[in-house]
Amino acid sequence: MRNAVKLKSLIATSCAVLIAGTLISACSATQKPANKAQASVPTNAQIEAILSNLTLEEKAGQLNLINFEGELGEEHYEMIRQGKVGSLLKSNGAAQNLKLQKIAVEQSRAGVPILFQEDVIHGYKTIAPIPLAEAASWDLPAIQHSAAVAAREASAAGIQLTYAPMVDMSRDPRWGRIIEAAGEDPYLASLVAAARVKGFQESGEGNQNILATVKHFAGYGAALAGRDYNIQDLSERELREVHLPPFKAAVDADVAAVMIAYTAHDGVPLTANEYMVQDVLQGELGFNGLIMTDWATIYNLERAGVSANEEDATITAINNNIHMDMAAKKYVELLPKLVREGKVDEQLVDDAVRQVLMLKYKAGLLDDPYGRFDVELEKKELLSAENVEATKQMALKSMVLLKNSDNTLPIADSVKKVAVIGPFAKAQKDLMGWWPGLGDENDVVSIMAGLEQEFGDSIEFTYAQGVEIDRFNKAGADLIPEAVKNAEAADLVIMVLGEQEWMSGEGGGTASLHLPGLQEQLLAAVAETGKPIATVIVSGRPYVLTDVANHSDAVLQAWMPGTTGGNAVAEILSGKFNPQGKLPVTFPYHQGQVPIFYSYKKTSHPFMEGVTEDRYSTTYRDVQHEPLYPFGFGLSYTEYSYSDIKLNSASMALDGSIVASVDVTNTGDVAGREVVQLYIHDKVASVTQPVKLLKDFTLLELAPGETKTAEFTITADKLSFIGIDYQPTIESGDFDVFIGPDSVQLKQAEFTLN
Ligand code: BGC
Numbered sequence: 062m063r064n065a066v067k068l069k070s071l072i073a074t075s076c077a078v079l080i081a082g083t084l085i086s087a088c089s090a091t092q093k094p095a096n097k098a099q100a101s102v103p104t105n106a107q108i109e110a111i112l113s114n115l116t117l118e119e120k121a122g123q124l125n126l127i128n129f130e131g132e133l134g135e136e137h138y139e140m141i142r143q144g145k146v147g148s149l150l151k152s153n154g155a156a157q158n159l160k161l162q163k164i165a166v167e168q169s170r171a172g173v174p175i176l177f178q179e180d181v182i183h184g185y186k187t188i189a190p191i192p193l194a195e196a197a198s199w200d201l202p203a204i205q206h207s208a209a210v211a212a213r214e215a216s217a218a219g220i221q222l223t224y225a226p227m228v229d230m231s232r233d234p235r236w237g238r239i240i241e242a243a244g245e246d247p248y249l250a251s252l253v254a255a256a257r258v259k260g261f262q263e264s265g266e267g268n269q270n271i272l273a274t275v276k277h278f279a280g281y282g283a284a285l286a287g288r289d290y291n292i293q294d295l296s297e298r299e300l301r302e303v304h305l306p307p308f309k310a311a312v313d314a315d316v317a318a319v320m321i322a323y324t325a326h327d328g329v330p331l332t333a334n335e336y337m338v339q340d341v342l343q344g345e346l347g348f349n350g351l352i353m354t355d356w357a358t359i360y361n362l363e364r365a366g367v368s369a370n371e372e373d374a375t376i377t378a379i380n381n382n383i384h385m386d387m388a389a390k391k392y393v394e395l396l397p398k399l400v401r402e403g404k405v406d407e408q409l410v411d412d413a414v415r416q417v418l419m420l421k422y423k424a425g426l427l428d429d430p431y432g433r434f435d436v437e438l439e440k441k442e443l444l445s446a447e448n449v450e451a452t453k454q455m456a457l458k459s460m461v462l463l464k465n466s467d468n469t470l471p472i473a474d475s476v477k478k479v480a481v482i483g484p485f486a487k488a489q490k491d492l493m494g495w496w497p498g499l500g501d502e503n504d505v506v507s508i509m510a511g512l513e514q515e516f517g518d519s520i521e522f523t524y525a526q527g528v529e530i531d532r533f534n535k536a537g538a539d540l541i542p543e544a545v546k547n548a549e550a551a552d553l554v555i556m557v558l559g560e561q562e563w564m565s566g567e568g569g570g571t572a573s574l575h576l577p578g579l580q581e582q583l584l585a586a587v588a589e590t591g592k593p594i595a596t597v598i599v600s601g602r603p604y605v606l607t608d609v610a611n612h613s614d615a616v617l618q619a620w621m622p623g624t625t626g627g628n629a630v631a632e633i634l635s636g637k638f639n640p641q642g643k644l645p646v647t648f649p650y651h652q653g654q655v656p657i658f659y660s661y662k663k664t665s666h667p668f669m670e671g672v673t674e675d676r677y678s679t680t681y682r683d684v685q686h687e688p689l690y691p692f693g694f695g696l697s698y699t700e701y702s703y704s705d706i707k708l709n710s711a712s713m714a715l716d717g718s719i720v721a722s723v724d725v726t727n728t729g730d731v732a733g734r735e736v737v738q739l740y741i742h743d744k745v746a747s748v749t750q751p752v753k754l755l756k757d758f759t760l761l762e763l764a765p766g767e768t769k770t771a772e773f774t775i776t777a778d779k780l781s782f783i784g785i786d787y788q789p790t791i792e793s794g795d796f797d798v799f800i801g802p803d804s805v806q807l808k809q810a811e812f813t814l815n
Contacts, residue, residue, distance in 0.1 A: 101349045107427055108418040111173060112411060116144075117397040119171050123147035123414045125393035126178065126353065126385050133157070144169045145393050147417055148176040148222075148385065153499055158219030159434035166430045174430035176421050181223035181261075181271065182241060182496035183207070185214035186443040187624050188505070189452040190459045191494045191601055192227065192257075194620030196243035196645035197695070198458035199736045199758060201256045207455045208260025210448045211498070213269045217442035218499070219434050221424040222272040224320060226257035228307035229277055232656040234649070235287025237569020240494060240601030240621070242282065244645025245658040245692060247303050248755045251310035258314040268425050268433055269442075275311035276320035277355055278331060278342055280304050284324060287655070288570045293324045298748075300326075301783045309346050317420060318351040321358060321383060330365050332358040333377045343382060351416040353385035354378065360389040372399065379405055384413035444504060449625060456622040456629035461642035462615070462696040463606070469593050469614040471636025471698060472553060478521045480551035481509055482544045482587060484530045484537075484580070485559045485599045494601055494621035495566020504624055508557050508597060511627025515635050523547045527587075528579040530561055533571075535579045541586050548590045555634070556584055556613065559599030562621065566601060574605040574652040581608050588612035597630055603648040607689050618644075636698060641734040643695035643803065650689040653681075659692035659804040660751035668752075693738050693755070693803035699729030699765065703737075706800050706810040714815050715777050715791065722772040723800045723808060727763035735761045735802065737771040742797040747785055753799055753807070771800070780814055 115123070122144040128151040129137045140146050141164045152158055158177050165175045183189045189207045198204065208226075215223060227241040228250060243253035254275065261273040280300060283293040295304065308319075319342060322331045331337055332354055342348050359378045360371065368374035375391045376399060386392040399405040421427050442448070462470070472479070485491060489505035506514070509524060516522075525544040529537030548554045558580045564571065575581060576598075585608070588594060596613040598606065601621050610616055617640070619630050632638040647657050661668075669678040671685050680686040704724040713719040725735055737760075740753035756779045761769045775798065777791050784790025793814045801807035 102412045102415050103349060103419045104415045105422065108415055108422060111171070111418055111427070112414055115171055115414065117400055117407070117410070119144040119173075120410050120414045121393045121396040123173060123417045124385055124396070124410070125390060126150060126387045127390060128152070128388070138164050141165050141175070142168045144171055144173070146175060147173070148178055150178045150387070152177055153179065153218055153220065155217065155219040155434040155436045155439040159431060162430055162434065173418075174421055174426040176222060176417070176424060176426065177220050178222040178224065179215060179220045179498075180225070180496055181211050181215040181220065181498055182225045182227065183494070184211045184452060184500060184623060185218060185220070185498045186500060187214060187448040187452050188493045188497055188500035189623045190456045190626070191240045191621045192242055193240050193244060193601065193645065194459035194622065195455060196249060196253050197461050197620070197642040198455065199249070199643055200458050200760065201252055203455055203458055204253055205256040205260040206451060208257045209264035210451045212261045212264040212271045214442050214448060216264075216269040216271050216433060217435065217439040219439075220271060221426065221433060222274060222318065222420065223261055224274045224276060225261065226254050226273065226311065227276050228254045228311060229282030230304050230307065231282035232658040233287045234574060234602040234604070234646070235571055235655060236282065236284055237289060237495070237565040237571070237602070238282070238567055239646070240565045240569070241496065243307070245647060246645065246660065246755050247306040249645055250307040254307040255310045255314040258311050258316045262315070262317065272317035272420055272424060273311070274318040274320050274353065275308055275316045277322035278319050279308055279322060279337060280326050281322035281324050287572070289568050290323050293326060295326065297787055298783060301787055305341070305346070308342075312346045312348045316350070317423060318353060319348060320353050320355055323355050323358060323361065325365065330358065330362055330367055332383055333362055333367060333381055335381055338381050338383070351384050351420055352382055354383055354387045354389065356387055357389040359383070359386055359391045371395065372404070375399060376404055379409050379413065384416040452623050453625035453629055456626055457632060457638045459620060459642050460622065460629065460633055460640055461618040461644055462640040463618055463648070463690055463694070464610050464613060464616040465696050466614045469595050470617070470634060472520070472634055476520065476552045478523075478551045479512070480523050480525065480544075480547035480554045481512060481557065482525045482527045482547060482554060483557035483583070484526055484528055486524060486526075486557040488599065491559070491562045491599060492621055492626040493562060493623060495562050495569060497562070500624060506625055506627035508627045508630045511629070511631035512555070512634070514628065515631035515637070523551065527583045530578050533573075533577050538579055538582075541579070541583055544583060545586050545590060548587045548592050551592060554587055554592050554594045556587065556594055556596040557599065558584065558596060558609065560601065560604070564601075569601070574603070574649065574655070576604055576609065584609060584612045595634065603646055605649050605652050605689070607650055610689065618642075639698045639731055639733045640695065641697060641736070643693050643736045644690055645692070647688045647692050648690035650687060651684045653684070654686065654688065657688055660754050662749045663752055664749070691803055691805045693736070694805070695736075695803070697733045697735070699727050699731045699733040701733070701735050701763070701802060702726045702728050703801060703808055706798060706808045708798070708810050708812055710812070712813040712815050713775070715793070718774050718776045719812055720772055720774050721798050721800060721810065722770050724768050724770050725761055725763065726768040727765055730765050732762070732764050735763060737761055738801060738803065739773045740799040740804065740807065741775070741779060742799070743780065743782060743792070744795045744797060746782060746792050746794070747790075748782060750782065753797070753804065755804070773800070777814070
C-alpha cells in the first residue's frame with residue numbers, strides 16, 4: 062500500500078515539474094495518467110434527459126460558479142440567458158434569486174435552474190458564535206441545531222448550498238482560519254463535522270434544508286507558520302491521523318459537496334493533486350458527490366507555477382475530477398474549445414455536469430425551480446425570535462470560564478458600581494466575526510448593552526474605551542487614565558478585550574499572539590488600582606492570555622459570540638447561566654510554544670514540568686512547555702469531584718469491550734453541566750503514540766450535591782491507530798485509560814487488550 066501511494070505521488074509531481082520546465086508538450090495534461098475514479102457518478106433519468114439536451118457550451122456553463130460584480134443589470138441577465146451561469150454565489154434574497162431563476166428557466170434555451178450558493182458559516186441573518194466557539198460547547202445536538210437554524214434562514218432567503226462546514230484541523234492559532242473549524246482534536250472535530258452536515262442538510266423543515274460543502278480538502282490548516290495560503294508540509298501520517306478524519310466524518314454523514322483547498326499537498330496544489338482527490342477523497346473516503354474549486358484555484362495553478370498556461374490548468378483540473386469552477390471562469394471559457402480540439406474527454410465534462418445537476422435535483426430545483434423562493438417565509442424566518450433564542454443558547458454554551466479566583470464571578474449582589482472598560486465593550490460588528498453571513502451589526506447586542514439589559518438599575522455602569530484598536534498599532538495611550546479613574550470609583554471592573562473581526566478569519570494571520578495594541582498595558586494599569594477585575598475576551602483564536610490572567614481575577618473566553626453575544630456574556634456574569642464550555646483548542650502560555658496541542662507524541666526524552674534544569678528533556682530552557690490552559694479545560698460556578706476509575710474487567714478481547722466509569726459529584730451550590738472526557742494511551746505500539754488521545758466524552762447535568770456515573774464502553778475501534786502501512790491497526794497490549802474534566806486533571810487506570 063505504501064509503495065503504491067508513493068508511486069502515485071511521484072507521477073503527479075514529475076509531471077508538474079515538466080510542465081513548469083521546457084518539456085511542456087512532452088507532459089501536457091492530456092498525457093497524464095487517465096482519470097481514475099469515473100466509476101460512480103450519481104445520476105438519474107431526469108438528469109440524463111437534461112444532459113442530453115445541452116450543447117457543449119451549455120454544459121460548460123453548468124460548471125461555472127460565479128458571483129456577479131456590481132449592481133445586477135442587463136449584462137448579467139444576458140449571461141444567464143446564454144446558459145453560462147450554472148450557479149451563483151453572493152446573490153441573496155428570495156425576491157432577487159427568484160427573478161434570476163425565472164430568467165434561467167424561462168429565457169435560456171435549455172432552461173436549467175441556477176443553484177444559489179453562499180458562505181453560511183455560522184448563521185445567515187441571525188449570527189451564531191463562530192464555529193470554534195460552538196465546538197467549545199461539546200454539545201453536538203446544539204451544534205446541529207445551530208446549523209439547522211442557519212440553513213432555514215439561508216434557504217428562506219433563496220440559498221440552496223452553503224460552503225460549510227469548514228473542518229480544517231489547525232494547531233496554530235496564528236492561522237486566522239482557526240476561527241472556522243472545531244479546534245485541534247480529530248475526534249471532537251469529526252463529531253462536530255458530522256453534526257454540522259446533518260444540521261444543514263436535515264434541518265427538518267421540508268425544503269428548508271440546504272446542501273453542505275465540506276472544505277477545504279485537505280491540509281489547509283497546516284499552512285506553514287500560520288500564514289494563510291502558505292504551503293503545507295504534511296507527512297502521510299499526520300494527514301491521516303489529524304487532517305482526514307473530519308472529512309471522512311462529513312463524507313460518512315452524506316455531505317453533498319467538497320471544496321478543494323488553496324494549498325499544495327506534497328508540492329502539488331490540491332486542484333491538481335490526483336493522489337489526494339482521486340485516490341484519497343474519491344477512492345478511500347468513497348466520496349462520489351460534487352467537487353468544487355475554491356476561489357479561482359484553476360487559475361491559481363498558473364500562479365503557483367505548476368501549469369504553464371490557463372489551458373493546461375483547465376485540463377489538469379477537469380482531468381482531476383474537479384467538477385465546478387468557482388470564480389475562475391476557465392471551464393466556461395475554455396472547455397468547449399478543449400473538447401473540440403480533443404484535449405479534454407467530453408465524458409469528463411458530462412460527468413461533472415451530472416454532479417451539478419444532481420445537486421440541483423437534491424435541492425428540489427429540477428422538479429420545482431421556483432418552490433424555494435418565498436418572500437413571506439423569508440420575512441418570517443430571518444431573525445425570528447426562535448432563531449435569536451437558539452443562537453443565544455449556543456453562545457451561552459460555548460463560552461469558557463478560564464479563571465475565577467475568590468468567586469469573582471458571578472457578580473455578587475453587593476456590587477453596585479461597575480466600570481466597564483475596553484475597546485470591545487461596545488463592539489457589535491466584531492461579535493459576528495469574519496464570516497458574518499448577512500448579519501447586520503445593528504442587530505447585534507454589544508456586551509455593554511447586554512450588561513445594562515441584564516442588571517437594569519441594580520448596578521450603575523460606567524464606560525471607558527481604554528485604548529484604541531488601530532490595526533495592530535499601539536494607539537490610544539491617552540485614554541488609559543480615564544479608564545483607571547473609572548476603575549478606582551468602582552466595586553468591580555469588567556474589562557472587555559480582544560480582536561477586531563478582520564484580524565482573524567481568511568487572510569487573518571498574526572505573528573504575535575498578544576492582544577493587539579495597548580490592551581495588555583491598559584489592563585496592567587487598571588490592575589494597579591487593586592480593584593477586582595473580570596476580563597471578557599472577544600476573539601476568534603486563542604491568544605496568549607498569560608499576562609491577562611495574571612492581572613485579572615476572572616477570565617471569560619467569550620469568542621465571537623454572534624448576534625446575542627452581549628446578552629450571553631451578561632447572563633453568565635450575572636450567574637443566570639452557569640458556564641460549561643471547555644476549550645476545543647490549547648491556549649498557549651507563550652507564543653513561542655506554537656504549534657501546541659495536547660496529544661503530542663511520546664518521545665525518547667521526557668516532558669518535564671515547568672522550567673527544568675534537566676537539559677536532556679524535550680522542554681524549553683526559558684519557559685514551561687505546558688500551555689496556560691489545556692485542551693478540554695473550562696471552569697464552572699460549581700465544582701465537581703471525580704471518583705477513581707472503575708473498570709469492569711482488567712482485560713478485553715479484540716471483539717469484546719470494557720466499561721470504564723467514574724462517579725462525578727457536584728460538590729458546589731449551583732446546578733451545572735460537566736463534560737466528562739475519556740482519553741486513551743496505547744503504551745507500546747509499532748508507531749509512536751500520543752501521550753493521550755480523546756476517545757469519548759459525555760455531558761452530565763448535575764444538581765448541587767448530586768452524583769452521576771459517567772460510563773464509557775471501550776471497543777477495539779477506540780484502540781486503533783494508523784499503522785506503519787497507513788491502515789487502521791490494532792495491536793494487543795496494555796493501555797492507559799484516563800477520565801477527567803480536561804486533558805490534564807485525569808484519573809488513570811490500565812487494561813490489557815488480549
Ligand atoms: C474561501 C472559501 C469561501 C470562498 C467563497 C474563499 O476565498 O477560502 O472558504 O467559501 O472564498 O467565498
